[in-house]
Amino acid sequence: MTDAPEGDHRIGMRELRASAAEAVTLLWSAATGELAGFLILTVASAAAPIATAWLTKLVIDRLTTPHGGVAGPALGMIVTGLVAAALPVAVQYLRARIGRSAGRTATGRLFAAAERQVGLRNFEDPAFLDRLRLAQEGTGRVAELVDGLGGILGGGLSLVGFIGSLLVLSPAMTVLVLLAAVPALVAELVLSRRRSAMEWAVEQYYRREYFYSQLLTGVAAATEIRLFGIGRFLRGRMIDERRSADAAHDRMDRRELRVQGGLTALSAAVAGAGLWWAIMAARRGQLSIGDVSMFLAAVIGVQAALASLTAAIANGQARLLAFTHYVAVVRAEPDLPRAEQGSAPRLRQGIELRDVWFRYSDDHPWVLRGLDLTIPYGHAVALVGLNGAGKSTLVKLLCRMYDPTKGQILWDGVDLRAIPPELLRERISAVFQDHMKYDMTAGDNIGLGDLTALDDAGRLEDAAKRAGIHDRLAELPRGYDTPLTRMFMIGADKDDPVTGVVLSGGQWQRLALARAFLRDDRDLMILDEPSSGLDPEAEHEVHTRMREYRAGRTSLLISHRLSAVRDADRIVVLADGRIVEQGTHEALLAAGGDYARLFQLQAAGYQEAE
Ligand SMILES: Nc1ncnc2c1ncn2[C@@H]1O[C@H](COP(=O)(O)OP(=O)(O)OP(=O)(O)O)[C@@H](O)[C@H]1O
DSSP: OOOOOOSOOOOOHHHHHHHHHHHHHHHHHHOHHHHHHHHHHHHHHHHHHHHHHHHHHHHHHHHTSTTOOOHHHHHHHHHHHHHHHHHHHHHHHHHHHHHHHHHHHHHHHHHHHHHHOOSSGGGGOHHHHHHHHHHHHHHTTTHHHHHHHHHHHHHHHHHHHHHHHHHHHOHHHHHHHHHHHHHHHHHHHHHHHHHHHHHHHHHHHHHHHHHHHHHHHSSTTHHHHHHHTOHHHHHHHHHHHHHHHHHHHHHHHHHHHHHHHHHHHHHHHHHHHHHHHHHHHHHTTSSOHHHHHHHHHHHHHHHHHHHHHHHHHHHHHHHHHHHHHHHHHHTOOOSSOOOOSOOOOOOSSEEEEEEEEEOSSTTSOOSEEEEEEEEETTOEEEEEESTTSSHHHHHHHHTTSSOOSEEEEEETTEEGGGSOHHHHHHTEEEEOTTOOOOSSBHHHHHHTTOGGGTTOHHHHHHHHHHTTOHHHHHTSTTGGGSBSOSSSOTTOOTTSOOOOOOOOHHHHHHHHHHHHHTTTTSSEEEEESTTTTOOHHHHHHHHHHHHHHHTTSEEEEEOSOGGGTTTSSEEEEEETTEEEEEEOHHHHHHHTSHHHHHHHHHHHHHHHHO
């Protein structure tokens, strides 16, 4: 267990101001009416105790004066009491509505901002992920920003009211009470900054704890966890993460306890001194009994108002500090430069990688080292190479998930960086090595390949037939509407649940193919190990279909099964981030290089097995 490094995340006044501006804009745009109502009722709530204090003084003074009329002020007290009791309930209701509405808007904006990230770099950056999670948590706590606003407004108003009352009776006491509040305000502001720094520092523990909790409760790892008997071990690690976070919280709580204990003692001493003075003044006849009651109410009122104002300012600052994470994500620059203008015309000549160098970061080794490669229009290029040679990395560069560290990738002579990423991706279809299994219906799983086909049963079925999965999907309990998950009851009412179906690995693979086939009018088809999970018969069938499909189209095929790539127009062999040889299957065999060696190794393996 390590201590969280606190205080290394400083937030300046400029960020705090930006956070406040964004918060106000968000709250106002998401819940204008409710916010206005909330502010009005908050002002009324703050005015009620002041009115009560003055009415009480009036009643007491009139009671102690012969023939003083008390009915009016007494009635006033009753009405004020009623209003004061009803207001908090209404304020609470409005606060909850604002919280939900603004929370929804903030969540939408946050995820839209995450989506605006062009590539993957930020999603591999732990600091960005910490920020994203804190920002997400912040969207669920937007109502606390309203509390801050209401608290400062209400606290400020009742403070002004009580100060006015106290000033009339004792200017000296007013100054004393106010001065005593200064250390409290400073201390609370410092504490809230420290708490915010601590929350930033411990976020890594919570994210790891979440990771372990997902492992322990999800179905993905359940089999291995049980077979290897590692549940207890993983649980221990999860609890350790929580323990590290808790230790940081404990330290912070102790610090707050010390400071707040001292401040409470200070304000009690000031109130005691005031009480002593008021009683002595009344004895000397300088104050009436009503004055003493008013004085006490005013001292307590000022102190309470100061305490809640101080807390509201400190909490407001804390919420704003936390909200800076949301603001940072919403206003984050994209990880890669994004061309807003420009177009991606249909491919006519081909795609060219010109002296492409790439590494994942300055701390990582080079993955691609000066690659020159052309994928001519209408040709099928196959990429082969050992594990880690950089094949999938090259695919990610083609889809612009990253930019080359050096060199260029040209689409008909236009640098990919000059094309708006959405337009570029519109032109590409792909089956990725680590393709997704969406916990959604079978139809959705295919339709996500092209949303325009999501409700077009004919197109979905056609893609599924080409991937050889239609028959399996058609026989599911609800056909294409069957959920391919047992995690949720998708679209079901609880009396008539739709039973989810779990597909096999190879069937999922075919579904990923169907998803890619749905986009078959695109200019470039990328197939990264498209048949890795298929049985031999299915693999043969899929490759035959893909061969037909590839004819006359531009495609990039990656496979370790060299027999699957032999009929590509050109086979490119990648090793250590460089092209070591390229040519047709026959030419490469004749050359007797790496490709020939690997091909013969595989072929010998099959012959041995016969
Ligand atoms: N996101 C990443 N961050 C850092 N390094 C990465 C990342 N992805 C891949 N690498 C590294 O880049 C190198 C190339 O990986 P890549 O996945 O491109 O290889 P590949 O040729 O597709 O391998 P395989 O045949 O095993 O699929 C590997 O050394 C890998 O560790």
